[in-house]
Amino acid sequence: MSTLIEAHPTVDPINYDDILNIVNHVRSQVTLTEEPKIGIICGSGLGDLAELLTERQVIPFTNIPGFPPTNVIGHKGNLVFGNLMGKFIVCLQGRFHPYEHNMNLALCAMPVRMMKEFGVRTLIISNAAGGVNSAFKWGDLMLIKDQLFLPGLAGFSPLVGINDPRMGPRFVSMHDAYDLSLRQLAHTVAHEQGIVLHQGIYVMSGGPQYESPAEVCMFKTVGADALGMSTCHEVTVARQCGIRVLGFSLITNIANQEADTAVEVSHEEVLVAAKEASERACKFVSGIVEKL
Ligand SMILES: O=P(O)(O)O[C@@H]1C[C@H](O)[C@@H](CO)O1
Numbered sequence: 001m002s003t004l005i006e007a008h009p010t011v012d013p014i015n016y017d018d019i020l021n022i023v024n025h026v027r028s029q030v031t032l033t034e035e036p037k038i039g040i041i042c043g044s045g046l047g048d049l050a051e052l053l054t055e056r057q058v059i060p061f062t063n064i065p066g067f068p069p070t071n072v073i074g075h076k077g078n079l080v081f082g083n084l085m086g087k088f089i090v091c092l093q094g095r096f097h098p099y100e101h102n103m104n105l106a107l108c109a110m111p112v113r114m115m116k117e118f119g120v121r122t123l124i125i126s127n128a129a130g131g132v133n134s135a136f137k138w139g140d141l142m143l144i145k146d147q148l149f150l151p152g153l154a155g156f157s158p159l160v161g162i163n164d165p166r167m168g169p170r171f172v173s174m175h176d177a178y179d180l181s182l183r184q185l186a187h188t189v190a191h192e193q194g195i196v197l198h199q200g201i202y203v204m205s206g207g208p209q210y211e212s213p214a215e216v217c218m219f220k221t222v223g224a225d226a227l228g229m230s231t232c233h234e235v236t237v238a239r240q241c242g243i244r245v246l247g248f249s250l251i252t253n254i255a256n257q258e259a260d261t262a263v264e265v266s267h268e269e270v271l272v273a274a275k276e277a278s279e280r281a282c283k284f285v286s287g288i289v290e291k292l
């Protein structure tokens with residue numbers, strides 16, 4: 001299968017030189033006086049964080065060669081540089097979901113490879129997810145302890161294909177995907193802010209359909225705490241290129257586990273819950289960035 005991008009047939013997301021060219025193109029549109037050491041990928045509900053940055057430099061995805069359009073409501077589609085809590089950071093205000101882009105996982109994770117080139121060493125990443133753990137309530141935050149990357153296990157990994165060693169190793173250990181010291185820091189911040197912060201296993205399915213109750217029960221059996229459609233491909237690439245990761249989910253709905261009493265799940269419901277959690281999530285991330 002070709003990894004070339006339909007809209008930009010000259011850009012190949014697994015070609016390191018193509019990624020360098022895109023990075024240089026972005027550099028030509030901004031003034032970077034220092035390297036952003038922290039990168040943030042804003043999932044549903046965290047997009048407002050990018051508006052909090054001072055001395056913002058905003059590049060719409062449409063101005064970045066090789067970037068496909070973002071079609072999911074709730075994802076703005078900007079690359080934003082600026083200061084947060086005294087730190088210079090780069091922020092992805094919106095992301096690419098594999099279900100939007102023919103399961104081209106390398107394309108969807110390309111912004112992480114770009115972040116690495118900009119100088120990012122720590123990635124904070126969020127998503128909206130359906131709660132499976134019975135302790136979870138609508139609007140709660142869940143720190144991601146580990147992941148079940150279903151597309152990756154099924155052969156849809158962003159690392160599939162020719163591996164240029166400049167991207168990182170061919171075989172990547174995912175034993176420490178979500179950094180322990182960053183998780184400890186996140187718990188400290190949550191405690192200080194009086195935020196309920198669970199911890200659990202995040203499952204990425206291919207989507208875009210939400211799970212049937214039987215599927216939710218299957219995932220629960222294998223250890224799932226929350227279900228989503230993003231994040232794992234980005235984290236896999238981050239680990240390949242040596243970026244440490246802190247991830248968390250906003251629990252936007254409670255996943256159905258019994259067909260006879262199941263209720264409809266909708267993206268609108270996900271967005272309403274994500275918006276409700278937004279202020280708390282932005283404060284949480286700001287608190288973490290302050291301590292990094
Ligand atoms: O980018 P995230 O993971 O926050 O987006 C969520 C998950 C699905 O893509 C979609 C489902 O409502 O929104």
Ligand SMILES: Nc1nc2[nH]cnc2c(=O)[nH]1
Nearest residue numbers: 128129130227228229270
């Ligand atoms: N797969 C999946 N993704 C979600 N994103 C928000 N809620 C859900 C959910 O219940 N399942």
